[in-house]
Amino acid sequence: MAVELYFFQPLGSNSGRVFLTLLEKGVPFTEHELNGRAFEQLRPEYLTVNPRGQVPALLHDGQAFTEGAAICEYIDEAFEGPPLRPPQPRARWRMRRWCRYLDSDIGRSLMMIHWNRIVPAFMGARSREEVERVLSAVPDPDRRRAWLSAYLQQTPPAELAESHRRVQEAAARIEAALSGSPWIAGPSYSLADIDLLNFYSFIARWSPEIVNDGLTPHTMAWIGRMEDRPAVRALRAATHTPRPAAETA
Numbered sequence: 001m002a003v004e005l006y007f008f009q010p011l012g013s014n015s016g017r018v019f020l021t022l023l024e025k026g027v028p029f030t031e032h033e034l035n036g037r038a039f040e041q042l043r044p045e046y047l048t049v050n051p052r053g054q055v056p057a058l059l060h061d062g063q064a065f066t067e068g069a070a071i072c073e074y075i076d077e078a079f080e081g082p083p084l085r086p087p088q089p090r091a092r093w094r095m096r097r098w099c100r101y102l103d104s105d106i107g108r109s110l111m112m113i114h115w116n117r118i119v120p121a122f123m124g125a126r127s128r129e130e131v132e133r134v135l136s137a138v139p140d141p142d143r144r145r146a147w148l149s150a151y152l153q154q155t156p157p158a159e160l161a162e163s164h165r166r167v168q169e170a171a172a173r174i175e176a177a178l179s180g181s182p183w184i185a186g187p188s189y190s191l192a193d194i195d196l197l198n199f200y201s202f203i204a205r206w207s208p209e210i211v212n213d214g215l216t217p218h219t220m221a222w223i224g225r226m227e228d229r230p231a232v233r234a235l236r237a238a239t240h241t242p243r244p245a246a247e248t249a
Contacts, residue, residue, distance in 0.1 A: 003029040004059040006049060011239040013107065014068040016198035017142070019239065021072045021191065023231040025081035026126035030239075037124070042137045053139045069103050072191050076236045084191045098177075104197045106170045110117035110199065112146075112155065114206070121149035126190045127236040128152075171210050171219070174200065178218040180226065197226050 005022065007015035008035040011234055022029050043052050050057045050066050060063040060078065065071050076084040086092050123131050131151055138144040149155050174196070177184055186190040201223050204211040213220050226232055 001103055002059070002061055005029050006032045006034055006046065006055060006057040008041075008055050009033040009239060011235075012036075012055075013198045016235070016239075017068055017191075017194050018056045018071050018075070020194050020198065020231060020235050021084065023192070023234050024084060024229075025075055025079050026045075027075065027079045027081065028100045039137070042134075046183055047139075049222075051139065052224065053137075069099055069195070072194065076191065076220075084189070084194070085128060086186065086188055088192060091186050091188070095190045095192045098185050099195050101170075102192070103185060103194045106166065107199045109166040109170075110203075112160065113165045113167065115146065115150040116153065116155050116160065119147060123151055124154070168210060170200070171203070171216060175216045175219050179221050182222070184222070193226065197232070201226065 003022070005018060007019055022085075027178060036048065040046060041050075041055050046057075047053055049059065049064050052066070054066065056066075056068060058071050059076070060074075065074055073085070086095060086153050089099065106224065121213065126134070132148070135144050135147050135151075174184065183189050184196050201215060204220065209217055210216075227236075
C-alpha cells in the first residue's frame with residue numbers, strides 16, 4: 001500500500017482536512033509539500049497528478065484522488081482505523097450536510113474575505129505584469145479571476161459584505177449546534193469536525209469579535225477539545241501553523 005499526499009505548506013483548509021483524516025485513521029503516507037507562493041501546483045510535474053492545478057491530491061497505489069471532501073470520505077472507507085462517519089443513515093446525512101455547508105457556503109465566504117487580506121502580500125513584490133503572467137497558468141478561469149480581483153483589491157464591496165454576513169450567521173448556527181452536542185454533527189466525532197477545524201476554527205484568531213469566550217463559549221470549548229486530540233497535536237507538530245490559505249489555486 002503506497003499513499004502519497006500533495007499539500008500546501010503552510011497548511012491551508014483543504015490540505016489540512018485531508019492531512020488530519022489520514023492521521024486520525026492512522027494511515028502512513030509520504031508527504032509532498034508544495035510551496036503556494038512559488039505556485040508549485042502549476043508546475044508540469046504536479047499537473048500530471050491533478051491537471052486542474054488544485055491542491056490537495058492523494059495518490060493511493062498510483063491512483064490519483066482529488067477534491068478534499070471526496071478524498072476524506074475515500075480515506076475513511078478505504079483504510080482501517082477509527083470510523084469517521086456515523087453508521088446510521090440520518091446521522092451520516094447530518095455529517096454530510098455540515099461538510100457541504102462548510103465547504104460550499106462558509107468556506108467560500110471565508111475564502112473571499114481572507115483572500116482579500118492575504119493575496120496582495122502572498123504575491124509579494126511581483127509587478128502586475130508578472131502577477132498576470134503567473135495567474136494565466138491557473139487552469140480554472142473562475143479561480144484566475146478571483147485571484148486577480150483579490151490582488152487588485154477589486155472585489156465588489158457588496159460581495160464582501162455578504163460574505164461577512166454569512167460568516168456571522170454561521171457563527172450563530174455553529175454555536176447553537178455545539179450547545180447541544182459535543183461534536184458538530186451529533187454525539188460522535190466525524191469528518192464534519194475535521195472540516196470545521198480546518199475551515200473555521202482559525203476565526204477565533206482572525207476575527208475574535210465573532211468567535212470568542214463570551215459570544216460563542218461552546219465553540220471555544222469545542223476548539224479546545226479538538227486541539228487536545230492526539231491527531232490534531234500530531235498535525236500541529238508536523239506542519240506549519242494552519243491559516244486561511246489560497247488553496248486550490
